[in-house]
Amino acid sequence: MNAPLRLAPTPIFAEPLLRLQDLHMSYALRDGGERLALAGVSLDLPAGEVLALIGSCGSGKSTLAQLAAGLAAPTAGLVAFEGLDIAAAGPRARRGIAILDASPDLPCGRTLRDIVAERRAVCAHGQAPGLELARLFELLDMEADLDRYPDELSEGGRRRAALARALAGNPRLLILDEVTAGLDPEVAGFFLTALTRVNAETGLTILLITHDMTAVTAIAPRVAVLDGGRLVEQGSTARVLARPEHPVTRRFAAAATGATLPPFLAEKLQDEPTPRGRALIRLAFEGVSATRPVLTSVARELGFDLGIVAGSLGAAGGEPYGVLIVAAPCDEPYFTAAVERLEDAELAVEVLGFVA
Numbered sequence: 001m002n003a004p005l006r007l008a009p010t011p012i013f014a015e016p017l018l019r020l021q022d023l024h025m026s027y028a029l030r031d032g033g034e035r036l037a038l039a040g041v042s043l044d045l046p047a048g049e050v051l052a053l054i055g056s057c058g059s060g061k062s063t064l065a066q067l068a069a070g071l072a073a074p075t076a077g078l079v080a081f082e083g084l085d086i087a088a089a090g091p092r093a094r095r096g097i098a099i100l101d102a103s104p105d106l107p108c109g110r111t112l113r114d115i116v117a118e119r120r121a122v123c124a125h126g127q128a129p130g131l132e133l134a135r136l137f138e139l140l141d142m143e144a145d146l147d148r149y150p151d152e153l154s155e156g157g158r159r160r161a162a163l164a165r166a167l168a169g170n171p172r173l174l175i176l177d178e179v180t181a182g183l184d185p186e187v188a189g190f191f192l193t194a195l196t197r198v199n200a201e202t203g204l205t206i207l208l209i210t211h212d213m214t215a216v217t218a219i220a221p222r223v224a225v226l227d228g229g230r231l232v233e234q235g236s237t238a239r240v241l242a243r244p245e246h247p248v249t250r251r252f253a254a255a256a257t258g259a260t261l262p263p264f265l266a267e268k269l270q271d272e273p274t275p276r277g278r279a280l281i282r283l284a285f286e287g288v289s290a291t292r293p294v295l296t297s298v299a300r301e302l303g304f305d306l307g308i309v310a311g312s313l314g315a316a317g318g319e320p321y322g323v324l325i326v327a328a329p330c331d332e333p334y335f336t337a338a339v340e341r342l343e344d345a346e347l348a349v350e351v352l353g354f355v356a
Protein backbone atom coordinates (compact mmCIF):
# COMPACT_ATOMS: atom_id res chain seq x y z
CA MET A 1 0.00 0.00 0.00
CA ASN A 2 1.20 3.52 -0.80
CA ALA A 3 2.21 5.73 2.14
CA PRO A 4 -0.24 8.58 2.86
CA LEU A 5 0.70 11.76 1.00
CA ARG A 6 2.36 14.35 3.23
CA LEU A 7 2.09 18.00 2.23
CA ALA A 8 5.25 20.10 2.26
CA PRO A 9 5.17 22.85 4.93
CA THR A 10 3.88 25.74 2.76
CA PRO A 11 0.56 25.68 0.85
CA ILE A 12 0.62 24.20 -2.65
CA PHE A 13 -0.32 27.45 -4.46
CA ALA A 14 2.77 29.17 -3.05
CA GLU A 15 5.07 26.36 -4.15
CA PRO A 16 7.36 26.38 -7.14
CA LEU A 17 7.12 23.18 -9.20
CA LEU A 18 10.29 21.88 -7.55
CA ARG A 19 11.66 23.03 -4.22
CA LEU A 20 14.98 21.83 -2.82
CA GLN A 21 15.28 22.90 0.78
CA ASP A 22 18.53 22.69 2.74
CA LEU A 23 19.60 19.44 1.05
CA HIS A 24 22.49 17.51 2.54
CA MET A 25 23.82 14.31 1.06
CA SER A 26 26.66 12.09 2.29
CA TYR A 27 27.77 8.82 0.75
CA ALA A 28 29.13 5.97 2.86
CA LEU A 29 32.56 4.86 1.63
CA ARG A 30 33.91 1.30 1.75
CA ASP A 31 36.62 2.27 4.23
CA GLY A 32 33.92 3.34 6.69
CA GLY A 33 34.34 7.04 5.93
CA GLU A 34 31.85 9.45 4.40
CA ARG A 35 31.91 11.67 1.33
CA LEU A 36 29.87 14.87 1.57
CA ALA A 37 28.30 15.53 -1.85
CA LEU A 38 25.77 18.26 -0.99
CA ALA A 39 25.92 20.65 1.94
CA GLY A 40 22.78 22.71 2.48
CA VAL A 41 21.51 23.34 -1.07
CA SER A 42 18.24 25.28 -1.40
CA LEU A 43 16.83 26.02 -4.84
CA ASP A 44 13.38 26.77 -6.29
CA LEU A 45 12.36 25.92 -9.83
CA PRO A 46 9.10 27.62 -10.87
CA ALA A 47 6.82 25.85 -13.35
CA GLY A 48 7.70 26.51 -16.99
CA GLU A 49 11.27 27.64 -16.30
CA VAL A 50 14.47 26.32 -17.85
CA LEU A 51 17.23 26.39 -15.24
CA ALA A 52 20.82 25.32 -15.89
CA LEU A 53 22.96 23.90 -13.11
CA ILE A 54 26.70 24.11 -13.70
CA GLY A 55 29.73 23.20 -11.62
CA SER A 56 33.11 21.48 -11.81
CA CYS A 57 33.52 17.68 -11.73
CA GLY A 58 32.52 16.30 -8.35
CA SER A 59 30.66 19.46 -7.29
CA GLY A 60 27.46 17.45 -6.65
CA LYS A 61 25.41 18.02 -9.82
CA SER A 62 24.45 14.38 -10.49
CA THR A 63 23.70 13.84 -6.82
CA LEU A 64 21.35 16.81 -6.92
CA ALA A 65 19.71 15.39 -10.09
CA GLN A 66 19.10 12.03 -8.40
CA LEU A 67 17.62 13.65 -5.30
CA ALA A 68 15.46 16.05 -7.34
CA ALA A 69 14.09 13.11 -9.33
CA GLY A 70 13.31 11.24 -6.11
CA LEU A 71 15.68 8.38 -7.07
CA ALA A 72 17.66 8.73 -3.86
CA ALA A 73 16.79 10.19 -0.48
CA PRO A 74 18.83 13.07 0.98
CA THR A 75 20.69 12.62 4.24
CA ALA A 76 18.78 15.71 5.42
CA GLY A 77 16.51 18.31 3.85
CA LEU A 78 13.39 18.29 1.72
CA VAL A 79 12.62 17.74 -1.97
CA ALA A 80 9.09 18.93 -2.74
CA PHE A 81 7.56 18.37 -6.18
CA GLU A 82 4.22 20.08 -6.81
CA GLY A 83 4.00 20.74 -3.08
CA LEU A 84 4.53 17.12 -2.02
CA ASP A 85 7.46 15.83 -0.04
CA ILE A 86 8.82 13.41 -2.61
CA ALA A 87 10.46 11.07 -0.06
CA ALA A 88 7.21 10.56 1.83
CA ALA A 89 4.94 10.47 -1.22
CA GLY A 90 7.00 7.84 -3.08
CA PRO A 91 6.42 6.78 -6.69
CA ARG A 92 3.14 8.71 -7.02
CA ALA A 93 4.92 12.04 -6.55
CA ARG A 94 7.69 11.05 -8.96
CA ARG A 95 5.34 10.25 -11.84
CA GLY A 96 5.56 13.76 -13.28
CA ILE A 97 9.37 13.76 -13.40
CA ALA A 98 11.57 12.35 -16.17
CA ILE A 99 15.35 12.15 -15.92
CA LEU A 100 17.71 11.57 -18.81
CA ASP A 101 21.49 11.21 -18.96
CA ALA A 102 24.10 10.72 -21.69
CA SER A 103 23.76 6.91 -21.65
CA PRO A 104 20.06 6.22 -22.13
CA ASP A 105 19.00 2.62 -21.77
CA LEU A 106 16.73 1.83 -24.74
CA PRO A 107 15.38 -1.72 -25.35
CA CYS A 108 17.17 -3.16 -28.43
CA GLY A 109 14.39 -5.46 -29.60
CA ARG A 110 11.72 -2.85 -30.31
CA THR A 111 11.33 -0.12 -32.91
CA LEU A 112 11.40 3.53 -31.89
CA ARG A 113 7.71 3.80 -32.77
CA ASP A 114 6.88 1.00 -30.30
CA ILE A 115 9.22 2.27 -27.59
CA VAL A 116 7.69 5.74 -27.64
CA ALA A 117 4.09 4.48 -28.02
CA GLU A 118 4.51 2.13 -25.04
CA ARG A 119 5.66 5.00 -22.83
CA ARG A 120 2.69 7.09 -23.96
CA ALA A 121 0.28 4.23 -23.21
CA VAL A 122 1.73 3.61 -19.73
CA CYS A 123 1.80 7.27 -18.75
CA ALA A 124 -1.29 8.60 -20.52
CA HIS A 125 -3.58 7.81 -17.61
CA GLY A 126 -4.07 10.75 -15.29
CA GLN A 127 -1.39 12.94 -16.84
CA ALA A 128 -1.78 16.43 -18.24
CA PRO A 129 -1.98 16.36 -22.05
CA GLY A 130 1.41 16.90 -23.64
CA LEU A 131 2.63 17.00 -27.21
CA GLU A 132 0.90 14.79 -29.77
CA LEU A 133 3.29 12.00 -30.76
CA ALA A 134 3.26 13.18 -34.40
CA ARG A 135 4.43 16.64 -33.27
CA LEU A 136 7.05 15.10 -31.00
CA PHE A 137 8.48 13.05 -33.88
CA GLU A 138 8.45 16.12 -36.10
CA LEU A 139 10.23 18.29 -33.52
CA LEU A 140 12.91 15.66 -33.01
CA ASP A 141 13.17 14.91 -36.75
CA MET A 142 12.53 11.23 -36.09
CA GLU A 143 9.92 10.41 -38.73
CA ALA A 144 12.38 8.61 -41.04
CA ASP A 145 13.70 6.44 -38.18
CA LEU A 146 10.49 5.32 -36.53
CA ASP A 147 10.70 1.73 -37.82
CA ARG A 148 14.35 1.37 -36.91
CA TYR A 149 15.82 -0.22 -33.76
CA PRO A 150 18.01 1.66 -31.22
CA ASP A 151 21.20 -0.22 -32.19
CA GLU A 152 20.72 0.86 -35.82
CA LEU A 153 20.99 4.55 -34.86
CA SER A 154 23.86 6.99 -34.38
CA GLU A 155 24.58 8.26 -30.87
CA GLY A 156 22.67 11.47 -31.66
CA GLY A 157 19.73 9.38 -32.93
CA ARG A 158 19.66 7.30 -29.73
CA ARG A 159 19.67 10.43 -27.57
CA ARG A 160 16.79 11.89 -29.59
CA ALA A 161 14.89 8.61 -29.23
CA ALA A 162 15.47 8.62 -25.48
CA LEU A 163 14.24 12.22 -25.29
CA ALA A 164 11.14 11.27 -27.32
CA ARG A 165 10.46 8.38 -24.94
CA ALA A 166 10.86 10.64 -21.90
CA LEU A 167 8.58 13.31 -23.39
CA ALA A 168 5.97 10.73 -24.43
CA GLY A 169 5.30 10.25 -20.73
CA ASN A 170 4.18 13.92 -20.52
CA PRO A 171 6.43 14.84 -17.59
CA ARG A 172 5.97 18.23 -15.90
CA LEU A 173 9.66 18.28 -14.99
CA LEU A 174 12.50 17.05 -17.21
CA ILE A 175 15.93 16.65 -15.61
CA LEU A 176 18.77 16.40 -18.12
CA ASP A 177 22.17 15.28 -16.81
CA GLU A 178 24.93 16.02 -19.36
CA VAL A 179 22.67 15.00 -22.26
CA THR A 180 24.75 16.80 -24.90
CA ALA A 181 28.10 15.37 -23.71
CA GLY A 182 30.03 13.81 -26.59
CA LEU A 183 27.66 15.07 -29.31
CA ASP A 184 29.04 17.20 -32.14
CA PRO A 185 27.99 20.88 -31.99
CA GLU A 186 25.43 20.54 -34.78
CA VAL A 187 23.64 17.55 -33.23
CA ALA A 188 23.82 19.12 -29.75
CA GLY A 189 22.41 22.37 -31.18
CA PHE A 190 19.54 20.50 -32.80
CA PHE A 191 18.79 18.71 -29.53
CA LEU A 192 18.75 22.00 -27.60
CA THR A 193 16.56 23.76 -30.16
CA ALA A 194 14.05 20.90 -29.89
CA LEU A 195 14.02 21.31 -26.10
CA THR A 196 13.43 25.06 -26.40
CA ARG A 197 10.46 24.40 -28.69
CA VAL A 198 9.00 21.78 -26.35
CA ASN A 199 9.34 24.24 -23.45
CA ALA A 200 7.63 26.98 -25.50
CA GLU A 201 4.80 24.73 -26.72
CA THR A 202 4.03 22.83 -23.53
CA GLY A 203 5.49 24.86 -20.64
CA LEU A 204 7.65 21.86 -19.66
CA THR A 205 9.96 22.76 -16.78
CA ILE A 206 13.58 21.78 -17.45
CA LEU A 207 16.58 21.37 -15.15
CA LEU A 208 19.65 21.21 -17.41
CA ILE A 209 22.77 19.89 -15.70
CA THR A 210 25.87 20.45 -17.78
CA HIS A 211 29.49 21.55 -18.13
CA ASP A 212 28.68 22.88 -21.58
CA MET A 213 28.20 26.65 -21.48
CA THR A 214 27.04 26.66 -25.10
CA ALA A 215 24.07 24.58 -23.97
CA VAL A 216 23.44 26.93 -21.05
CA THR A 217 23.43 30.09 -23.18
CA ALA A 218 21.32 28.37 -25.86
CA ILE A 219 18.35 27.47 -23.70
CA ALA A 220 18.56 28.58 -20.07
CA PRO A 221 17.47 32.09 -18.96
CA ARG A 222 18.64 31.27 -15.39
CA VAL A 223 21.69 29.45 -14.11
CA ALA A 224 22.82 28.15 -10.72
CA VAL A 225 26.40 27.25 -9.83
CA LEU A 226 27.46 24.42 -7.50
CA ASP A 227 30.89 24.21 -5.93
CA GLY A 228 31.94 21.64 -3.36
CA GLY A 229 28.32 20.66 -2.74
CA ARG A 230 27.20 24.24 -2.09
CA LEU A 231 25.16 26.57 -4.25
CA VAL A 232 27.53 29.50 -4.68
CA GLU A 233 25.75 31.70 -7.20
CA GLN A 234 22.53 31.93 -9.19
CA GLY A 235 20.86 34.49 -11.40
CA SER A 236 19.94 35.33 -14.97
CA THR A 237 22.40 33.63 -17.32
CA ALA A 238 23.26 36.94 -19.00
CA ARG A 239 23.99 38.53 -15.59
CA VAL A 240 26.08 35.60 -14.42
CA LEU A 241 28.14 35.62 -17.65
CA ALA A 242 28.63 39.37 -17.58
CA ARG A 243 29.16 39.80 -13.83
CA PRO A 244 30.31 36.48 -12.34
CA GLU A 245 31.13 36.75 -8.65
CA HIS A 246 32.38 33.39 -7.39
CA PRO A 247 35.79 32.18 -8.71
CA VAL A 248 34.20 29.03 -10.21
CA THR A 249 31.56 31.12 -11.98
CA ARG A 250 34.29 33.42 -13.27
CA ARG A 251 36.07 30.42 -14.81
CA PHE A 252 32.90 29.17 -16.49
CA ALA A 253 32.04 32.69 -17.71
CA ALA A 254 35.54 33.24 -19.12
CA ALA A 255 35.35 29.90 -20.94
CA ALA A 256 31.90 30.75 -22.30
CA THR A 257 32.65 34.26 -23.47
CA GLY A 258 36.32 33.78 -24.44
CA ALA A 259 36.80 37.34 -23.14
CA THR A 260 40.11 36.85 -21.37
CA LEU A 261 43.30 38.82 -21.49
CA PRO A 262 45.65 37.48 -24.20
CA PRO A 263 48.83 35.97 -22.64
CA PHE A 264 51.15 38.52 -24.32
CA LEU A 265 49.32 41.30 -22.42
CA ALA A 266 48.77 39.33 -19.19
CA GLU A 267 52.56 38.91 -18.90
CA LYS A 268 53.12 42.69 -19.08
CA LEU A 269 50.40 43.65 -16.62
CA GLN A 270 51.45 46.05 -13.83
CA ASP A 271 49.59 47.24 -10.73
CA GLU A 272 50.43 50.93 -11.19
CA PRO A 273 49.85 53.19 -14.21
CA THR A 274 52.76 54.70 -16.10
CA PRO A 275 52.66 58.10 -17.88
CA ARG A 276 51.07 57.73 -21.33
CA GLY A 277 50.52 54.03 -20.62
CA ARG A 278 47.25 52.15 -21.08
CA ALA A 279 44.78 50.68 -18.62
CA LEU A 280 43.26 47.32 -19.41
CA ILE A 281 39.62 47.32 -18.39
CA ARG A 282 37.00 44.59 -18.39
CA LEU A 283 33.59 46.00 -19.24
CA ALA A 284 30.47 43.92 -18.98
CA PHE A 285 26.85 44.63 -19.62
CA GLU A 286 23.59 42.76 -19.93
CA GLY A 287 19.93 43.38 -20.59
CA VAL A 288 19.03 46.91 -21.66
CA SER A 289 22.53 48.29 -21.02
CA ALA A 290 23.77 45.93 -23.78
CA THR A 291 21.95 47.92 -26.43
CA ARG A 292 22.85 51.48 -25.34
CA PRO A 293 25.72 53.23 -27.20
CA VAL A 294 27.58 53.82 -23.91
CA LEU A 295 31.13 53.21 -25.09
CA THR A 296 30.99 55.51 -28.06
CA SER A 297 29.34 58.33 -26.11
CA VAL A 298 31.89 58.14 -23.26
CA ALA A 299 34.73 58.02 -25.77
CA ARG A 300 33.30 61.04 -27.62
CA GLU A 301 32.53 63.11 -24.48
CA LEU A 302 35.91 62.60 -22.81
CA GLY A 303 38.08 62.26 -25.89
CA PHE A 304 38.88 58.79 -24.54
CA ASP A 305 40.13 56.47 -27.30
CA LEU A 306 39.47 52.80 -26.66
CA GLY A 307 41.07 49.78 -28.27
CA ILE A 308 39.20 46.50 -28.06
CA VAL A 309 41.53 43.69 -26.97
CA ALA A 310 39.06 40.80 -26.53
CA GLY A 311 35.36 40.46 -26.34
CA SER A 312 32.17 38.57 -26.74
CA LEU A 313 28.69 39.78 -27.54
CA GLY A 314 25.75 37.47 -27.53
CA ALA A 315 22.51 36.38 -25.97
CA ALA A 316 21.99 33.99 -23.08
CA GLY A 317 18.57 32.50 -22.52
CA GLY A 318 17.26 35.19 -24.89
CA GLU A 319 18.81 38.16 -23.02
CA PRO A 320 21.67 40.15 -24.56
CA TYR A 321 25.02 40.39 -22.80
CA GLY A 322 28.51 41.53 -23.64
CA VAL A 323 31.98 41.35 -22.19
CA LEU A 324 34.77 43.50 -23.61
CA ILE A 325 38.38 43.97 -22.56
CA VAL A 326 39.52 47.38 -23.72
CA ALA A 327 42.80 49.27 -23.58
CA ALA A 328 42.34 52.94 -22.67
CA PRO A 329 44.61 55.87 -21.73
CA CYS A 330 45.25 55.97 -17.99
CA ASP A 331 46.23 59.62 -17.70
CA GLU A 332 44.33 61.56 -15.06
CA PRO A 333 41.88 63.16 -14.65
CA TYR A 334 40.33 61.54 -17.78
CA PHE A 335 40.80 57.96 -16.60
CA THR A 336 38.89 58.34 -13.30
CA ALA A 337 36.18 60.38 -15.04
CA ALA A 338 35.77 57.72 -17.73
CA VAL A 339 35.53 54.88 -15.18
CA GLU A 340 32.89 56.82 -13.21
CA ARG A 341 30.93 57.60 -16.36
CA LEU A 342 30.96 53.92 -17.43
CA GLU A 343 29.82 52.82 -13.97
CA ASP A 344 27.03 55.42 -14.05
CA ALA A 345 25.86 53.82 -17.29
CA GLU A 346 25.43 50.52 -15.36
CA LEU A 347 28.40 48.78 -16.91
CA ALA A 348 30.43 46.46 -14.67
CA VAL A 349 33.90 48.00 -14.75
CA GLU A 350 36.98 46.10 -13.57
CA VAL A 351 40.44 47.58 -14.01
CA LEU A 352 42.64 44.53 -14.69
CA GLY A 353 45.90 46.45 -14.56
CA PHE A 354 48.17 48.71 -16.60
CA VAL A 355 50.70 48.34 -19.39
CA ALA A 356 53.41 50.77 -20.44
Ligand SMILES: Nc1ncnc2c1ncn2[C@@H]1O[C@H](COP(=O)(O)OP(=O)(O)OP(=O)(O)O)[C@@H](O)[C@H]1O
Pocket (backbone or CB within 6 Å): 027, 028, 029, 035, 036, 037, 055, 056, 057, 058, 059, 060, 061, 062, 063, 064
Ligand atom coordinates in the same frame (compact mmCIF):
# COMPACT_ATOMS: atom_id res chain seq x y z
N1 LIG B 1 27.93 6.39 -4.90
C1 LIG B 1 28.86 7.19 -4.40
N2 LIG B 1 29.64 6.77 -3.39
C2 LIG B 1 30.58 7.56 -2.87
N3 LIG B 1 30.82 8.83 -3.27
C3 LIG B 1 30.07 9.29 -4.28
C4 LIG B 1 29.06 8.50 -4.90
N4 LIG B 1 28.49 9.24 -5.88
C5 LIG B 1 29.11 10.44 -5.87
N5 LIG B 1 30.06 10.47 -4.91
C6 LIG B 1 30.92 11.60 -4.56
O1 LIG B 1 30.09 12.73 -4.32
C7 LIG B 1 30.66 13.92 -4.87
C8 LIG B 1 29.68 14.54 -5.87
O2 LIG B 1 29.56 13.64 -6.98
P1 LIG B 1 28.60 13.95 -8.19
O3 LIG B 1 28.69 12.79 -9.13
O4 LIG B 1 27.26 14.31 -7.68
O5 LIG B 1 29.27 15.24 -8.83
P2 LIG B 1 29.13 15.85 -10.30
O6 LIG B 1 29.19 17.32 -10.13
O7 LIG B 1 27.93 15.28 -10.97
O8 LIG B 1 30.44 15.33 -10.99
P3 LIG B 1 30.70 15.04 -12.56
O9 LIG B 1 30.49 16.35 -13.27
O10 LIG B 1 32.10 14.57 -12.59
O11 LIG B 1 29.71 13.99 -12.97
C9 LIG B 1 31.99 13.50 -5.47
O12 LIG B 1 32.99 13.76 -4.52
C10 LIG B 1 31.84 12.02 -5.71
O13 LIG B 1 33.08 11.38 -5.63
